[in-house]
Amino acid sequence: xxxxxxxxxxxxxxxxxQALPTxxxxxxxxxxxxxxxxxxxxxxxxxxxxxxxxxxGMPDVFAHGMLSMAWLxxxxxxxxxxxxxxxMNCRFAGITHLGHIITCSGRVIENFEQDGNKRVRVExxxxxxxxxxKILGDAVIGC
Amino acid sequence: xxDKAHIGKTFPAHAxxxxxxxxxxxxxxxxxxxxxxxxxxxxQAAGYAALPVPPTFLFSLEMERENALDWLDEVGMVLAKILxxxxxxxxxxxACAGDVLLFDTHISDIYDKKNGALEFxxxxxxxxxxxxxxxxxxxxxxxxxxx
Numbered sequence: 001x002x003x004x005x006x007x008x009x010x011x012x013x014x015x016x017x018q019a020l021p022t023x024x025x026x027x028x029x030x031x032x033x034x035x036x037x038x039x040x041x042x043x044x045x046x047x048x049x050x051x052x053x054x055x056x057g058m059p060d061v062f063a064h065g066m067l068s069m070a071w072l073x074x075x076x077x078x079x080x081x082x083x084x085x086x087x088m089n090c091r092f093a094g095i096t097h098l099g100h101i102i103t104c105s106g107r108v109i110e111n112f113e114q115d116g117n118k119r120v121r122v123e124x125x126x127x128x129x130x131x132x133x134k135i136l137g138d139a140v141i142g143c
Numbered sequence: 144x145x146d147k148a149h150i151g152k153t154f155p156a157h158a159x160x161x162x163x164x165x166x167x168x169x170x171x172x173x174x175x176x177x178x179x180x181x182x183x184x185x186x187q188a189a190g191y192a193a194l195p196v197p198p199t200f201l202f203s204l205e206m207e208r209e210n211a212l213d214w215l216d217e218v219g220m221v222l223a224k225i226l227x228x229x230x231x232x233x234x235x236x237x238a239c240a241g242d243v244l245l246f247d248t249h250i251s252d253i254y255d256k257k258n259g260a261l262e263f264x265x266x267x268x269x270x271x272x273x274x275x276x277x278x279x280x281x282x283x284x285x286x287x288x289x290x
Contacts, residue, residue, distance in 0.1 A: 026174070035171065036172045039165070039173075039203075040169065041207060041211075056224070066227065066230070067172075069199050070169075070200075073198035073199045074173065074175060077198065081189070082195060082197070082237070085234055087231070087232065087233045087234065088199075088232045089231040090231070091229045092229065092230075095226075
């Protein structure tokens with residue numbers, strides 16, 4: 001699907017239970033991590049230098065949590081304009097390794113009001129191809 | 144053990160100019176395909192003054208200070224033992240390329256679980272722009288594994 005032609009939706013069209021269009025990413029490789037290290041400014045060698053990762057007790061380099069969270073950001077901004085995103089909260093539940101194919105998904109779970117403004121809460125998660133949850137979180141969308 | 148006396152420790156506030164080229168590089172690194180994040184004209188057509196800062200990039204800008212990881216040593220944390228536990232963003236105003244953002248960060252909590260096998264350091268950051276507008280609040284929880 002050509003993501004540039006996804007129609008973003010208005011706040012009034014959002015209903016509880018609604019699922020967001022999922023986002024599946026290519027398998028993570030070393031280039032993914034090197035590019036993200038440079039672009040994000042997170043130069044922690046545990047993500048790019050296998051020697052450092054092994055000394056740290058890891059079998060290999062592994063993905064930045066913020067890479068997967070950035071993909072969850074894309075999940076949201078593919079669905080509603082970013083100006084409607086009020087809040088995003090994530091808990092990193094497991095390490096994302098090389099070769100993992102991450103799918104981002106979300107579902108509207110609640111309608112509420114905050115300071116007199118209408119809001120909806122969306123639960124979001126990232127999962128690998130084995131069904132292991134890597135990030136659990138939520139996002140708040142406003143009108 | 145990480146000394147709880149570091150709760151309240153403040154980091155020197157730092158200002159960062161949001162660069163369009165850096166935003167394009169970030170968009171490439173995360174596979175972004177929506178042109179509003181890479182094409183100035185598309186961003187303006189969507190109502191932004193310039194390329195918008197995507198939702199999680201404020202975390203990167205917060206790290207854009209000299210010797211960004213030195214504080215770990217100062218509070219007794221070891222880089223090789225640290226994982227990112229939690230991350231939150233609360234958004235107040237959009238930020239765009241060309242904005243000068245000011246980051247004001249402090250350690251908001253230090254605690255441990257499993258008899259100290261896991262130690263947690265929570266940081267809070269307030270982001271404002273060159274007009275004094277409140278842009279966002281960030282919360283980061285780092286976990287140190289002492290096993």
